[in-house]
Amino acid sequence: TKRVKGKRISRNIIIGSEAFTLPKPGDPARPKGIPDEHTTKWTVYVRQPAGDPDMTAWLNKVQFKIFQTYDNPLRTIENPPFEVTETGWGGFMVDIRLHFQSISGEKPQYRHHFLQLERYGDEKQRAKQEAENCVRSEVLEVVEFNEPTEALFDALTSE
């Protein structure tokens, strides 16, 4: 596969999580079928920043490796939204594997994200998290394609 010498293409992604406190066991508002010890509903995700070009031009699928006690802990998401939603009681490190479109000729890349369930930050931040019942933790990441294949270069520069 021919590569474009001396070129680099960078794309941004947001890796993050959101966590919501569930109604307690016995509360009629609590969704059914959730183990009693689960306190929190959470989502871990890979998103494109608002206004950025379509990430699926280069991103083929995302795998999220969640805590091993969950059913099928390696979750493979083939289409957007690239996210996993579950319930639980504790935070842990999520391993994230980014798989690129085959025209890129690129191997998968790894990232990780700590699933933050507890409120954090200063008093004002914690008050906001409590009021919204949402703890969000996000990082802006860069994916770089050094000397991209001609096919990837064409796909990303004609956007």
Ligand code: SLL
């Ligand atoms: C650890 N932080 O790393 C601790 C615990 C696991 C939390 C993290 C429920 C899992 C399930 C859940 O929230 N586990 O129901 O399978 O050891």
